Amino acid sequence: MIRRVRLYTVGVPMAAAFDHATRARHSAESLLVEVELNDVRGWGEGAPRGYVTGETLDGAAQAVRRCDPAALAERVDWRTFDSAVASIARLPLTELVDGPSAAAAVEIALLDAVCRHFGRPLTDVLRVLDPPDRVLREGPTSVSLVIHLGQDVASVLDALPPRAVAALRHVKIKVADPAGAVLRLTQARERLPEEASVSLDANGTWSAAEAERIADELASAAWVEEPLPPRSWTELARLRQATGLPIMLDESCTGPGDLRTAAASNAASHVNIRLSKCGGFLAAARLALRADALGLGCQLGVHVAEVGPLWAAGRALATAWGMWQTVEAGRADEWFPTPLTHPAFAVDRSLHRVERLAGPGTGIEPTGELLRHTRCLATWEPNGAWRRTT
CATH class of the missing domain: 3.20.20.120 (Enolase-like C-terminal domain)
Incomplete structure (x- = not known):
């Protein structure tokens, strides 16, 4: 069911800084995961913050690349919206994808793709809980x-x-x-x-x-x-x-x-x-x-x-x-x-x-402005490993 997964890092300058007691942020630093099914694409994001979870942007990206999308796909029951959401909800994502920000990017991308495939809003996912x-x-x-x-x-x-x-x-x-x-x-x-x-x-x-x-x-x-x-x-x-x-x-x-x-x-x-x-x-x-x-x-x-x-x-x-x-x-x-x-x-x-x-x-x-500030690090396709993007 998953045709392709792409991994990106994002760096977008901010028009104004945001300051708190331990940090001043002048740019966005996020991880994007794009999951392509047969007919739609879903997007997920993680925001690694070392002062919150100890993660770095590079470390979170490496965590995504260490996961196996084929193994994730095998655990998802794609037949209906409810079965797909229920099986994603059962995934031990924090074990399969090391680090909360990396796991968030993968999970949100999967859910977004499933919702788009079945024409459902993300709020419908919450019923599984x-x-x-x-x-x-x-x-x-x-x-x-x-x-x-x-x-x-x-x-x-x-x-x-x-x-x-x-x-x-x-x-x-x-x-x-x-x-x-x-x-x-x-x-x-x-x-x-x-x-x-x-x-x-x-x-x-x-x-x-x-x-x-x-x-x-x-x-x-x-x-x-x-x-x-x-x-x-x-x-x-x-x-x-x-x-x-x-x-x-x-x-x-x-x-x-x-x-x-x-x-x-x-x-x-x-x-x-x-x-x-x-x-x-x-x-x-x-x-x-x-x-x-x-x-x-x-x-x-x-x-x-x-x-x-x-x-x-x-x-x-x-x-x-x-x-x-x-x-x-x-x-x-x-x-x-x-x-x-x-x-x-x-x-x-x-x-x-x-x-x-x-x-x-x-x-x-995502708009062209966001994609302009992304760097595609790697791509995964079925029957293959992650391939570094050059």
Whole structure:
């Protein structure tokens, strides 16, 4: 059924940098996998981030090349949409493809191709997980405003039209030093409606003593994301017990093992779910269901500068389920003025919401602008090994 698989790396300059406490990103770095069936092509993306999962772009590409598409294809029951999705859902992708970002690229490409072959949207794939009725939703989804470290909080919010401020439901603020975090939180709270929530993201740069010292001044924050170095389970649990500070895990939680440890140690109240760091569309959805069942709040996040398949798959999850405390959409329209996909990335900035994408699969196709910034590393065809592209 699989006629061809192509592996690409992507590097697209960003029109504006995005800064947080440990990194400044000036370009997109993604991995693309193209799966060609008899009649359609599906696209998947992974965003390797060393500071999140320890992966590199080259390492993730090598992980894809070490997998055997023929072995994957043999495990897929291609007869119907339901049988194909069920068999893909059973694949031990994290064992067959080493690394969550590489696995995400392969999985999303397979699902996109299957959906396009059967003329079904990616949201239909979620039925295989049998989610409880209470998490289902339809219609537009509210998204958060993210203010990065290089931006002044007061200036960003003061520049918004009154209608846009009134429509805000959540603002996420990148922070560095604890004193600056308190100031940035105060500036936001002074300008936002009471019903809008605010979170702070320290990207693992505080010590437990620093976090405890300012905890009282953070009482108006909905949660603090990754305040301590990743997987500081004992310190996180002590911080929560001593201060009652709501804590969201991001870099600390990339899969079920981390989630089990966090829940057992009472180290967190919330989890940030991102498709690439969690291993793909279904892997992220499963992790969200587990977190929800454990009583943890979930944010559906994005990696900075996702170029297409990742944000589109994330949007499918955002608009199909209503379990999210908040949803991040990204700012691809600002970072990449020339659209990388058709239809182009779009967010209603006046109401801070996104619509479900139409069409089969993820609902998007790469444009010539995106393909212009890709490098095809290797191609696989049946009855052969991966062939390096020159």
